[in-house]
Amino acid sequence: MTLLYSDVEEELRAAVRGLLADRCPPAAVLGRVESEPGRRGLLDSVNSVYDLGLWKTLAAEIGVAGLLVPEELGGAGAGLGEAAVVLEELGRAVAPVPFLTSAVMATRALLPTGDPLLGELAEGRATAALAVSFAASPYAPGRGASLRLDAGGRLSGSVDQVASADVADVLLVPLDGVLYAVEAVEGASVEAVPSLDLTRPVASVRFDGAAARRVGECDVAEVLRLGAGLLASEQLGVAEWCLETTLAYVKERHQFARPIGSFQAIKHRLADLWLDVVRARAAARGAVADPSPLSVAVAQAWNAEVAVRAAEEALQLHGGIGMTWEHPVHLYLKRAKATQIALGTPGDHRAALASLAGVPGPE
Amino acid sequence: MNEAQIRERVAAFLAEHDPHGDRLEFLRARYDAGLAWVWFPEGHGGLGAPRELQQVVEHELSATPQLNTGVQAIGLGMAAPTILAFGTEEQKRRFLRPLWTGEEIWCQLFSEPGAGSDLATLGTRAVRDGDEWVVDGQKVWTSGAHHARWAILVARTDPGVPKHRGLTYFVCDMHAPGVEVRPLRQITGEAEFNEVFLTGVRLPDDLRLGEVGDGWRVAQTTLMNERVAIGGAPVRRGGGMVGAVLDAWREHPGLRSHDLHERLLSLWVEAEVTRLSGARLREQLAAGHPGPEGSGMKLSFARLNQELSGFDVEFRRELTYDDWTFRRSEDVDFYGRGPGYRYLRAKGNSIEGGTSEILRNIIAERVLGLPSEPRVDKDVPWKDLPR
Numbered sequence: 145m146t147l148l149y150s151d152v153e154e155e156l157r158a159a160v161r162g163l164l165a166d167r168c169p170p171a172a173v174l175g176r177v178e179s180e181p182g183r184r185g186l187l188d189s190v191n192s193v194y195d196l197g198l199w200k201t202l203a204a205e206i207g208v209a210g211l212l213v214p215e216e217l218g219g220a221g222a223g224l225g226e227a228a229v230v231l232e233e234l235g236r237a238v239a240p241v242p243f244l245t246s247a248v249m250a251t252r253a254l255l256p257t258g259d260p261l262l263g264e265l266a267e268g269r270a271t272a273a274l275a276v277s278f279a280a281s282p283y284a285p286g287r288g289a290s291l292r293l294d295a296g297g298r299l300s301g302s303v304d305q306v307a308s309a310d311v312a313d314v315l316l317v318p319l320d321g322v323l324y325a326v327e328a329v330e331g332a333s334v335e336a337v338p339s340l341d342l343t344r345p346v347a348s349v350r351f352d353g354a355a356a357r358r359v360g361e362c363d364v365a366e367v368l369r370l371g372a373g374l375l376a377s378e379q380l381g382v383a384e385w386c387l388e389t390t391l392a393y394v395k396e397r398h399q400f401a402r403p404i405g406s407f408q409a410i411k412h413r414l415a416d417l418w419l420d421v422v423r424a425r426a427a428a429r430g431a432v433a434d435p436s437p438l439s440v441a442v443a444q445a446w447n448a449e450v451a452v453r454a455a456e457e458a459l460q461l462h463g464g465i466g467m468t469w470e471h472p473v474h475l476y477l478k479r480a481k482a483t484q485i486a487l488g489t490p491g492d493h494r495a496a497l498a499s500l501a502g503v504p505g506p507e
Numbered sequence: 508m509n510e511a512q513i514r515e516r517v518a519a520f521l522a523e524h525d526p527h528g529d530r531l532e533f534l535r536a537r538y539d540a541g542l543a544w545v546w547f548p549e550g551h552g553g554l555g556a557p558r559e560l561q562q563v564v565e566h567e568l569s570a571t572p573q574l575n576t577g578v579q580a581i582g583l584g585m586a587a588p589t590i591l592a593f594g595t596e597e598q599k600r601r602f603l604r605p606l607w608t609g610e611e612i613w614c615q616l617f618s619e620p621g622a623g624s625d626l627a628t629l630g631t632r633a634v635r636d637g638d639e640w641v642v643d644g645q646k647v648w649t650s651g652a653h654h655a656r657w658a659i660l661v662a663r664t665d666p667g668v669p670k671h672r673g674l675t676y677f678v679c680d681m682h683a684p685g686v687e688v689r690p691l692r693q694i695t696g697e698a699e700f701n702e703v704f705l706t707g708v709r710l711p712d713d714l715r716l717g718e719v720g721d722g723w724r725v726a727q728t729t730l731m732n733e734r735v736a737i738g739g740a741p742v743r744r745g746g747g748m749v750g751a752v753l754d755a756w757r758e759h760p761g762l763r764s765h766d767l768h769e770r771l772l773s774l775w776v777e778a779e780v781t782r783l784s785g786a787r788l789r790e791q792l793a794a795g796h797p798g799p800e801g802s803g804m805k806l807s808f809a810r811l812n813q814e815l816s817g818f819d820v821e822f823r824r825e826l827t828y829d830d831w832t833f834r835r836s837e838d839v840d841f842y843g844r845g846p847g848y849r850y851l852r853a854k855g856n857s858i859e860g861g862t863s864e865i866l867r868n869i870i871a872e873r874v875l876g877l878p879s880e881p882r883v884d885k886d887v888p889w890k891d892l893p894r
Contacts, residue, residue, distance in 0.1 A: 146790060147783065147786060147787040147790060148787065148790050148791065391875055391876070391877070394877065395876070395877065395878065402878075402881070403877075403878050405871075405877040405878055406877065406878040406879065406880055406881070407880075408864075408867075408868065408880060410877075411867065411868065411871035411872075411875075411877050412864070412867040412868075412871070414871060414875055414877065415806075415866075415867035415868075415870035415871045415874075415875065416867065418803070418870060418874065418875060419803045419806060419807060419870070422784050422803055423777075423780040423781060423783070423784045423807070424780070425784070425787070426780055426783035426784035426786070426787045427779075427780045427783055429783075429787065430780075430783045442776055442779050442780060442783075445773075445776045446776055446777070446780045491769075494769070494772040494773060494776060495772070497772055497775065497776065498768070498772060501745070501775055501779075502745075502753075502757070503753065503756065503768070503771060503772055503775055504757070504760070504763075505763065505765065505768045506760070506763040506764055506765060506768060507760045507761075507763070
C-alpha cells in the first residue's frame with residue numbers, strides 16, 4: 145500500500161489541470177453561476193450551471209468519464225487513484241461538471257449489473273445521476289427519499305437535493321435493493337432549486353407513475369461509501385486552492401508597509417492550515433489505497449472539516465475582497481460547506497467510527 | 508541493493524552470530540555487518556542502501572537484541588546524522604559504532620538560559636588555545652546528561668560577527684574536567700534533564716565538527732533530525748498516546764459519557780490522519796533527507812499528546828498522582844507511568860526540540876515561503892546585541 149501518487153496519476157492530473165486552466169478559470173465559473181436556474185425537465189440543460197461542453201471535452205479528450213468502467217465494458221479500467229486525482233483537480237477548479245455524480249456514483253451503481261448504459265456513460269455520450277439525496281450517507285442511504293413502485297412497475301414519489309440531476313439523461317433510482325433506470329421525460333420532473341453550492345446545484349426529483357426499467361441489484365450504501373471516500377479527494381483539492389490562493393494574496397497584500405503574510409498572527413494560522421491540508425492528503429490517499437469503511441469514515445470526518453476551514457480562513461485572510469461576489473473564494477466556501485453535508489456529515493462518520501475503530505460509547 | 512539481497516545478508520549474518528549470546532557482541536557484529544543503519548555508508552554500520560530497506564532489516568531482526576532507543580535517542584536521532592554529514596572519517600570511525608551499540612550515550616548541549624527559541628544568540632564561549640579550545644558557559648534542559656559520555660555542543664567562537672556566523676559545532680567530552688552536571692527537577696517531580704556548567708573545559712581541535720564559524724549550518728542538520736525523531740516515529744493504528752487512552756476507555760465503561768465519547772472520536776480521527784501523514788512522509792523520505800515537513804509532524808504530535816493525555820486524566824476522574832519523589836529518570840518515556848505523569852510530561856512536547864510557535868514560523872517561512880518578520884538583530888555583531 146502506498147500513499148504517494150503514481151506517475152500515471154500525475155500525468156492524468158497534468159492533463160486535467162491543463163484543460164481546466166484553459167476552459168474553466170475562476171472567471172468563467174463565476175460567469176456561469178450568474179444565470180438563474182429555472183424550472184426544467186429532464187434533458188433541458190441549456191440554462192444549467194453545469195458546463196456540459198467542458199464535460200464532453202473531459203470525457204472525449206482525457207477519458208475521465210470511463211475511468212472506473214472496465215475495458216471490456218467500454219471504459220479505461222483505471223483504479224480509484226486516477227478518479228481521486230481527477231476529483232482533486234475538479235475541486236481545485238470548482239468545475240461544474242457531473243464527474244462525481246455520473247462517472248463515480250451512477251457508474252459504480254451500474255457496475256455490478258453490467259448494463260449497456262455503462263458504455264454510454266464511459267464515453268460521455270450520456271450522463272446519469274443517482275436519484276439519492278446528496279445529504280444521504282452510507283449510514284442513512286434513504287434520507288430525503290420517499291418512493292414506491294406500483295404493481296405495473298411504475299415509479300412514484302420524490303427525492304430531495306439530488307446533485308446534478310438537472311443535467312442527467314438518465315436517473316438511476318435505487319429502491320429496496322434494486323436499481324431502476326428512468327429514461328423518459330414523461331412522469332418525471334427535475335426541478336433545479338437555488339442551491340448553497342453554486343457550482344454543484346441540487347434538484348428536486350419527482351416521479352408520478354414514471355416508467356422504470358429494472359437494471360439489477362444495488363447496494364446503495366456501498367455506492368455512497370465509494371462516493372464519500374472519493375469526495376475526500378475533491379475536498380482536498382478545494383482546500384489546496386484555498387491555501388495556495390491565500391498564500392499568494394498575503395505575500396502580495398501590504399498593510400503597515402509590510403506584506404501581511406509577514407505577521408506572525410497570519411503566518412501561524414497558515415502553518416496550522418497547511419498541516420491540516422497535509423493530513424487531508426494522507427487521509428484522501430488512505431481512502432484510495434484502502435477503501436474500507438474505516439478509511440472512508442476517517443477521510444470524510446477529517447477532509448470535510450479541513451475543506452470548510454480552508455475556505456473560511458481564505459475568506460477571512462482576504463479581508464473585504466473575500467466578501468465580494470466578484471472574488472471566487474465564495475464559490476469554494478459554498479462548495480466546501482455543501483460537501484460537509486454531502487454523503488454524511490463529519491459527525492455521522494465519527495459516529496460510525498465508534499464501532500469501526502472499537503471506541504464504544506457510554507453503556 | 509534490493510529487498511531480496513538485504514534478506515540474504517541478514518540470513519547470512521544470523522547464520523554466523525547467535526542472537527542468544529552476548530548482547531553487546533551481537534550488536535557490535537551487527538554494526539560491522541552493515542546492518543545497523545543500512546543507508547549509512549559501508550564501514551560505518553551501513554551498506555549505502557536505500558533507507559526504506561531498514562524496515563526489512565528491523566523486521567528480520569525483531570527477535571534479536573534491540574537498542575535502548577529511550578536513552579540512546581539523542582545519539583541515534585541527532586548526533587549520528589550530524590556526524591555522518593559533517594564528521595571526518597576519523598570522527599565517524601571513532602564515534603558511530605559505540606553510539607549505535609549504546610556503549611556510549613550522547614546528550615545535546617544547545618539551549619542556554621538566555622538562548623531558547625533564539626538559539627543562535629547563545630553565549631557559551633569557545634576560545635582557541637593552540638590545538639585546543641577552552642569552553643566556558645552554561646547549558647540547560649540537557650536530557651540524559653547524567654548518562655552521557657559525549658555531547659554535541661554549539662559554542663560561540665567569534666563574538667565580533669552577527670550571531671549566526673560566529674558559532675562552531677563540537678563534540679564535548681562529558682568526562683573532561685570542568686564539566687558539571689546538575690539535575691533540574693521538572694513539574695512531574697523527576698529530573699529527566701539537567702543544567703550543565705562548562706568551566707575551562709579543554710577540547711582538542713579534533714573534536715570540532717565542521718568548519719570554524721559554520722556551527723549554525725551544522726546545527727540545522729541536528730535540529731531537522733530532532734524534529735523527525737520526536738514526531739516522526741512510526742506508530743501502529745491506535746498506538747502511541749491514543750493507545751493508552753483507548754485501553755482505559757475500553758476497560759472502564761462506567762466512566763464513559765456522551766461528551767467524552769464525541770471528543771475521543773475526534774481525537775482518534777486526528778491521531779489516525781496524523782499517523783497516515785507520518786507514513787506518507789516516511790515514504791517520501793525513504794530515499795532522501797528530512798526536510799522542513801518534519802516540523803509539521805512534531806507540531807501535530809505535541810498537540811495530540813497534550814489533548815489526549817489531558818483527556819485521559821479527565822476521563823478517569825483521578826485525583827491522585829502516582830509518585831512525586833524526586834528521582835533521576837533512566838530515559839525519556841512519554842507514555843510511561845500514570846495518566847497524571849503523562850499529562851504533565853506532555854506539556855513539554857510543545858517546548859522541547861523547538862516550540863510549537865517556532866515550528867509554525869519555520870513552516871510558514873521555509874515551506875510556505877512567507878516573508879520573515881522584520882529583524883533588528885540580523886546584521887549586528889553578537890557582542891553588540893542588547894541582552
